[in-house]
Amino acid sequence: MGIGFRRELYESILSTQRSLDWLEFIPENFIAQGGARQQALKQAEERFPLLAHGVALNIGGPDPLDGDYLRRLKVLLDRIEAPFFSDHLCYQHIAGHYFHDLLPLPFTEEAVRHVAQRVREASERLERPIALENITYYAEMPASRDIEPSSLLSEGEFVSAVLAESDAWLLLDVNNAYLNARNHKRDPWTLMQSLPLERSVQIHLAGHAQDVECDVLLDTHGEPIADPVWALYERVLRQLGPVPTLIEWDTNIPPLDVVLNEADRAKLLFRQAQDHWRQMKVEPAAGARTLPQKQPGVLSEVSPQPEVVGVA
């Protein structure tokens, strides 16, 4: 199990004696930056395996991929020996205007081809596989008036097509799938089954909340994981087998113990899935990738999201 390496928790993470298998950090908080954050990241490297989860790759955007960003990102990924890099199936900026949000793409064949080509390019430049996360979307994006509505893909078809054409992995965000189902009045498990689950290299779990202005459940990453999301996660693990899982808590961050309690709950379900698959004596459907082992005691069978930091 992993948790997010967030500024509010640097000190407590680096000194915790509780079980914690790996950390995920947002590389945009560390690329081309020095100071306290770099010091903290270097200390984290000495103790934990690290994975980078980006928010600025802009894999679906119209601008060319940012060469400077990719170069600096690769240096960082090489340093931490990252086995893969993950970002989101979305776009984040247009013509140099960064929106600092995860903006959905229209579910069209054209978008599939566009993203797949950029994934191949990014993967080549980073010299490692890419995993894309299924994002929450609050509205379907307009497609061109030239496109027949009947040719539009569903969310599951779109994600599946992108990953198939680009051969990318899936970073399965169970909370996002749940929110999309609820916000668009679909059955969560049916939606889940439409995603290319067999490509899952990692699972994210996070909290959500009802938005105060719009009638949507918002992907806030600022609350405990909801019971229906836990239930969906348990069901996914039974189908896929044990998949490395990250608890995302990025806003209203509580003390570390609270976050680790969520991780422990996920670990219990993870181990139940492990036992289940061992009893079946069958290879799991997904998740058979290994994180680099940094020190003894790291759970070796552990197989294969800009913070706004602001005030210094």
Place this chain on the structure above:
Amino acid sequence: MRDFLSGRTRADDFSAAFGPSPSGVARFSFYRTLIQRNVTHILNRLQPATRWYFESRKDNLWPAIIAGMEQQYPPSHYDPNRFGESLATYIEEHHPDHPAAAELADYEWLLYAASVSEHVPSPQDPGLERTLFVRQYDFAVVDFARDARRRLQHNDTPSPAKHSTDEQPHTPEARQTTLLVYRDPKTGLGRAFHPTSLGIMAIARLADPEASLPSSPAALDKALAELRAHGVLP
């Protein structure tokens, strides 16, 4: 789409031109709401004292400033904090009657810039770098910023709604200040230091060893040692 997301075009005008969202205009418009929240969050976190300054006033220009910044100096970097880099300039351009606020915005930006800049000076490469900035301000921004941040940590927010004629808005004291903003080598965070005139001359000598300065080398060496002892210079 950029014009809609940045607020220059309304959702229904965008839909009329390019086609509707199958989810309806209200849901589509929500993305503009999310982006407005993002830019507000960025500046609220990055420059809380500047925010405090404006929010303590009856006319509370802070929301309008954020909106204006987004149009004139939109976020243009993957580090969201870079959005605050032009805030001082924006305030100078559009609100010249608030010079203290412009200095506050500049100071708060420098705290961040000093803390995250890549380059760390070394004995082999000393001198002024991006982890050290020199400023001459007309207002006591350090004291005001410290006070504002302390109040915000204790959830004490300015309340322009309750502002009365008996209560003065929060304003930094008018006081000429020479300031060094640097990265504290122990914490890696931005800090402020009030140098003496000798200290300023010592820094100038580092930048230009041939400069003719009205002080003895021994006095300048002593000032330099003091700066190093405080961690301002390596």
